[in-house]
Amino acid sequence: MNSQDKENLRNRLIELAEKQLGRPYVYGAAPSAAPRIFDCSSLVQYLYEKIGFTLPRTTIEQARMGKRLRPPYRGKLKAGDIILLRGKVGRYDRLYPQGIGHVILVTGPDEVIHAKFRKVGGRDAGEVKRQRLSTILKRKDITVVRRII
Numbered sequence: 001m002n003s004q005d006k007e008n009l010r011n012r013l014i015e016l017a018e019k020q021l022g023r024p025y026v027y028g029a030a031p032s033a034a035p036r037i038f039d040c041s042s043l044v045q046y047l048y049e050k051i052g053f054t055l056p057r058t059t060i061e062q063a064r065m066g067k068r069l070r071p072p073y074r075g076k077l078k079a080g081d082i083i084l085l086r087g088k089v090g091r092y093d094r095l096y097p098q099g100i101g102h103v104i105l106v107t108g109p110d111e112v113i114h115a116k117f118r119k120v121g122g123r124d125a126g127e128v129k130r131q132r133l134s135t136i137l138k139r140k141d142i143t144v145v146r147r148i149i
Contacts, residue, residue: 025126060091
């Protein structure tokens with residue numbers, strides 16, 4: 001695949017991700033529930049599927065896909081890269097004994113989109129949202145960053 005084809009796929013991925021903004025977050029959302037509801041890994045799986053890539057369902061499996069990028073990440077990341085974080089709830093294995101609990105999609109030079117969980121007034125109120133990449137890169141719980149495209 002040449003660089004122009006990759007750029008076209010990245011642009012399509014961003015376009016699709018932006019259409020999901022505001023969709024509800026539900027932990028463990030099944031792939032069949034997309035695009036009505038998402039959790040973080042089902043969002044990434046759905047978006048990549050729409051541009052012709054098959055990704056596994058869980059964050060721990062997604063953490064093994066593509067090429068591993070090494071820190072420091074600032075200035076290296078491209079749209080379509082995925083950032084995987086440790087989490088209080090997540091999956092664990094020998095490669096990632098600290099666990100993987102969340103996945104975030106890079107969508108621009110200082111932008112990410114992810115299905116983010118939060119509680120409001122004691123109830124689940126998560127949604128697909130946009131955040132600054134620079135804010136995410138300050139986190140201490142980044143476990144691995146992968147490039148799929």
